[in-house]
Amino acid sequence: MNGFYERTTKDSINIDPLQTGGKLSEEARRALMEWGDGYSVCDFCPGTLDKIKTPPIYEFVYEELPRFLGSDVARVTNGAREGKFAIMHGIAAGCEKKTIVMDANAHYSSYVAAERAGLNIILVPNSGYPEYRIDPEGYSEIIDTRDDVVLALITYPDGNYGNLPDVRKIAKICRKKGVPLLLNAAYAIGRMPVKMRELKADFIVGSGHKSMASAGPVGVMGMREEFAEPILRKSKKYPAKEVELIGCTARGVTIMTLIASFPYVQERIKRWGEEVEKARYFSKRMEDFGMLQLGEKPHNHDLMFFESEILYNISKKAKGGRFFLYRELKKRKIHGIKPGLTRYFKLSTYGLKEEEVEYVINSFEEIVSQYTETA
Numbered sequence: 001m002n003g004f005y006e007r008t009t010k011d012s013i014n015i016d017p018l019q020t021g022g023k024l025s026e027e028a029r030r031a032l033m034e035w036g037d038g039y040s041v042c043d044f045c046p047g048t049l050d051k052i053k054t055p056p057i058y059e060f061v062y063e064e065l066p067r068f069l070g071s072d073v074a075r076v077t078n079g080a081r082e083g084k085f086a087i088m089h090g091i092a093a094g095c096e097k098k099t100i101v102m103d104a105n106a107h108y109s110s111y112v113a114a115e116r117a118g119l120n121i122i123l124v125p126n127s128g129y130p131e132y133r134i135d136p137e138g139y140s141e142i143i144d145t146r147d148d149v150v151l152a153l154i155t156y157p158d159g160n161y162g163n164l165p166d167v168r169k170i171a172k173i174c175r176k177k178g179v180p181l182l183l184n185a186a187y188a189i190g191r192m193p194v195k196m197r198e199l200k201a202d203f204i205v206g207s208g209h210k211s212m213a214s215a216g217p218v219g220v221m222g223m224r225e226e227f228a229e230p231i232l233r234k235s236k237k238y239p240a241k242e243v244e245l246i247g248c249t250a251r252g253v254t255i256m257t258l259i260a261s262f263p264y265v266q267e268r269i270k271r272w273g274e275e276v277e278k279a280r281y282f283s284k285r286m287e288d289f290g291m292l293q294l295g296e297k298p299h300n301h302d303l304m305f306f307e308s309e310i311l312y313n314i315s316k317k318a319k320g321g322r323f324f325l326y327r328e329l330k331k332r333k334i335h336g337i338k339p340g341l342t343r344y345f346k347l348s349t350y351g352l353k354e355e356e357v358e359y360v361i362n363s364f365e366e367i368v369s370q371y372t373e374t375a
């Protein structure tokens with residue numbers, strides 16, 4: 001298998017939103033080597049994975065994680081989607097109501113998790129081009145007209161436009177109508193400060209490999225105490241095992257990278273203001289030479305969606321067609337925009353150094369001017 005031991009993109013500047021927040025810390029890189037063997041964390045398991053004291057999984061799950069998430073109770077999962085599914089399935093299991101309301105910007109995994117949990121899905125529309133905002137009143141309108149809503153979900157931010165909706169307002173609406181709210185914070189937890197309690201949500205999920213500098217798959221979830229019983233109920237036959245988690249979730253190296261990166265992650269979220277400034281600067285510079293940033297403006301997150309008629313027009317004539325952009329960026333050691341995309345693409349400036357931001361902007365500008373001159 002050629003090229004198996006070497007990842008060719010590792011020396012590039014990576015602007016793939018999926019990957020910028022998942023780069024390992026030095027500590028996690030060490031943990032990866034130390035704990036790589038199969039069920040390595042289970043050396044001293046007392047019967048429940050998250051009660052393991054050595055390594056300090058218990059302390060992480062029962063003390064540090066709930067404090068970090070602003071929840072009463074927390075668990076480590078195998079990813080944001082596994083957390084969402086456990087919550088949806090657990091809450092629907094003991095309830096006649098079978099409808100979930102979610103924002104139209106929801107991630108496909110929210111939709112598919114709801115399908116798997118047997119829920120009927122209703123979407124709160126977004127405002128459409130160019131900002132795609134979610135109006136909190138949309139939740140009110142749907143919940144008011146139905147009596148079968150068991151759960152509401154809001155994506156914070158969404159993975160397409162990087163919009164941060166008004167969760168407090170949505171939570172207030174949901175609470176008034178007695179519908180619990182699940183906050184999908186896969187792109188927030190580990191990048192920016194977010195506390196479930198302050199936002200008044202009832203559940204929260206995050207993604208370790210997306211935003212918490214961890215090897216994947218791994219995730220986190222938090223909830224209010226009153227929901228611990230339906231979601232974290234124990235098996236009748238195996239009373240140490242939680243049913244919705246199928247007994248044990250992350251049971252090897254992934255949880256160790258999550259724990260190893262945790263101090264680093266707690267420090268980096270303090271610099272979130274700088275990340276937002278960086279993203280706004282990037283957006284403005286790109287717009288100066290004709291790119292259009294869609295989604296909220298001014299933007300509040302490092303994930304940005306661009307529309308580019310210029311690059312699209314170039315692609316119609318360029319050698320190699322629509323793959324020219326990928327090729328030009330690759331030549332400049334910039335990775336992360338999918339091969340073939342020119343008119344619409346997303347990227348992230350998270351964690352980039354100042355000179356890297358300049359380099360990426362200048363590269364785009366150079367590509368545009370190079371092709372417009374020769375056209």
Ligand SMILES: *Cc1c(COP(=O)(O)O)cnc(C)c1O
Pocket residue numbers: 078079080081082106107109110155157158159184186187206207208209210218219
């Ligand atoms: C990436 C992403 C997910 C999926 O996260 P996993 O941890 O891989 O399950 C869910 N929701 C949103 C909004 C995402 O961007």
